[in-house]
Amino acid sequence: MKAFVFPGQGAQHVGMGQDLYEASPKIKELFNRANEVLGFSITDLMFHGTEENLKETKVTQPAIFLHSVLLTEYLGEQFKPAMVAGHSLGEFSALVATKAMSFEDGLTLVSKRANAMQEACDITPSTMAAIVGLADEIVEKVCTETDGVVVPANYNCPGQLVISGEIDAVKKACEALKEKGAKRALILKVGGAFHSPLMEPAHEKLAQAIEKTEIHEPICPIYQNVDAKAHTDAKTIKENLIAQLTSPVYWTQTVQNMVADGATSFTEVGPGKALQGMIRKVDNSLEITGIEKI
Template sequence: MNAYIFPGQGAQFVGMGLDLYENHSVAQELFERANDILGFSITDIMFEGSADDLKQTKVTQPAIFLHSVILGKVMGEQFRPDMVAGHSLGEFSALVANGTLDFEDGLKLVSKRALAMQKACELQPSTMAAVLGLEDAVVEKICAETEGIVVPANYNCPGQLVISGEVEAVNAACEKLKEAGARRALVLPVGGAFHSPLMQPAREELAEAIENTKFNTPTCPIYQNVTTTAVSNPEEIKKNLISQLTAPVKWTQSVQNMVQDGAKKFVEVGPGKVLQGLVKKIAVSAETESATV
């Protein structure tokens, strides 16, 4: 069985999507529709902008979504997932890939999500940190014992967990994690505490938009970040997508469940190869490749 996986924030690169635009009429049409929907020329930034231009949250999230979704559309008949999953933002790309969301609704939700998260980040100084070389249980315990808000946010692969929360609490937890034997506990250059309780204002804003969007029955199950198991019920998908903003991304557990349910090959659809690297650390025998046209 083929699992199609979709990357999240951080996978962007200068010039992303230009080859698709120049070589495929379906891509050109979708990119132009995206410019109209967003109300600004995201293609100018994706194709010709600087790395700093691409880093703006209102640009980054739609740009990665567009690269993934349009690549999938261009693949046409070759695009045949038996199951899908996306890392954080990538969950929206996955939901277009399996027909739960249409292109336009998916893009509108991603844009709304990006702006809501940006606003939440501005309400309170917050950050994230990558922790390497410790058991998940140790990281969870130290977060729970640290004063202030700091929680596990991304279970990326065994021995790699990202924590998220208030700046002081994250810094304090990093010191304790190093003392506990972490190979590294490194604060990340991000604008806020994604997948933590501090995203509650964004969650409330996005919840309304999700509730008012039509979700179809998918063509294949999605393994969502919150539950890590196969989901096909549109109402359940909505609920999990709303929870995702304040809950951890359980990528390790999702990949393990996909393998258990028969996934032999993982195809990464979109910019970069980060997810393939994580899959290799979670399921050593799984085959991985990048989607190509």
């Protein structure tokens, strides 16, 4: 059974998607439509912008979404998933690719999500850190014992958990985790504490937008971040999407559940290879590939 997975923020690079733009009139039309929906030229920033341009959340998120979704458009009949999942932002790409949401609605939500997250980041100085080489339970315990807001945010693969919260609390947790034997406790270059309670202001704004968006049953099950389980019911998908911003991304558990449900191959659709690396650490016996360029 073929599983397709979609990357999140951090996979962007200069020049991304330019080959797609030139591949077909329909894809060019969708890129141009994206420029209209967003109100700025995302294509110029993707194809010719700087790394700094692409690091801006309001640019990064729609850029990665577009790259992934339009790759599935290019694949056409070759895109026949038995199941899908997306890491954080990638969940929106997965929903559009599986016809649960229209292209315009997906792009509009991603843009609103990016702007709301940026505003939430501006309210409270916050950050994230990657913890490598410790059991999840140890990281969870240290987070609960640390003063301030710091929580597990991304369960990426065995031995790698990203924590998220207030800057001082994250730094304190990193020191404590190094003492516990973490191989690395690295502060990430991100705008704020994604997938933590500090995203509550963004959660409220995005919830209103998601509530108004029409969501249909996808063409195959989507394994969602908040519970790592397969869903096809439109109402449940919507509820999980609303909860996603302030909840952890259970990626390790998602991959494990997809394998338990019969997935034998995983294809990452979009820029970068981050998900391929994570999946290998969950189960290196799987067939794991990526589609980034055409």
